[in-house]
Amino acid sequence: MGFDHFSLLAPFYDRVFRGKDLTQLKSLLGLPTDGRLLDAGGGTGRVAHNLHGLASQIVVTDVSNGMLSEAIQKDGLTPLQAHAELFPFADASFTRILVVDAFHHFCNQREAAVELWRVLAPGGRLVIEEPNIDTWPVKLIALAEKLALMRSHFYAPRQIKAMFEPYNAHIEIHTDQQYTVWVVVQK
Numbered sequence: 314m315g316f317d318h319f320s321l322l323a324p325f326y327d328r329v330f331r332g333k334d335l336t337q338l339k340s341l342l343g344l345p346t347d348g349r350l351l352d353a354g355g356g357t358g359r360v361a362h363n364l365h366g367l368a369s370q371i372v373v374t375d376v377s378n379g380m381l382s383e384a385i386q387k388d389g390l391t392p393l394q395a396h397a398e399l400f401p402f403a404d405a406s407f408t409r410i411l412v413v414d415a416f417h418h419f420c421n422q423r424e425a426a427v428e429l430w431r432v433l434a435p436g437g438r439l440v441i442e443e444p445n446i447d448t449w450p451v452k453l454i455a456l457a458e459k460l461a462l463m464r465s466h467f468y469a470p471r472q473i474k475a476m477f478e479p480y481n482a483h484i485e486i487h488t489d490q491q492y493t494v495w496v497v498v499q500k
């Protein structure tokens with residue numbers, strides 16, 4: 314990985330990106346679960362710590378040590394440094410997986426999709442929440458991130474869906490009235 318922009322942001326991240334409404338995400342994830350939950354690219358644990366008690370264990374993985382050092386301070390989370398493209402987990406380890414605002418930051422989205430599918434348990438559910446690149450405001454954000462050399466790569470919802478189609482997964486795309494899209498994959 315190149316320069317870690319997120320380590321610079323980490324101490325302020327939760328204050329800047331606070332007050333996130335998790336209603337839709339929780340509902341699409343189908344929580345609670347008796348199994349383990351993975352928040353991939355989970356950063357400071359901003360989202361995961363609000364899911365405390367809704368899974369037997371909540372694992373937060375991220376490449377950024379700075380972001381994870383914030384997650385370590387939150388109760389009920391198991392933070393671990395790992396690339397989403399190469400998880401140190403056995404097949405079928407998690408009944409629920411979420412990826413919030415991180416998929417476009419991953420180094421290789423197709424490799425990450427393979428890994429997300431591999432570690433998802435049969436009967437389990439994966440929810441990828443992304444800014445919807447099919448909308449103009451998000452196209453502008455994508456341009457700004459390029460100018461900031463953030464190396465992000467936004468895929469359209471139908472392209473993310475296509476990454477899971479070879480598995481014959483049940484896949485749904487949900488959008489809100491604004492700029493968010495959720496791709497829900499059931500194994």
Ligand SMILES: C[S@@+](CC[C@H](N)C(=O)[O-])C[C@H]1O[C@@H](n2cnc3c(N)ncnc32)[C@H](O)[C@@H]1O
Pocket residue numbers: 319353354355356357358359360374375376377380395396397398412413414415418419420421
């Ligand atoms: C915009 S932040 C979102 C963090 C968290 N999901 C949230 O919503 O608060 C994106 C995160 O993706 C992480 N990330 C970038 N590339 C990654 C990769 N290849 N594998 C795992 N995490 C990665 C970054 O370090 C960063 O913490």
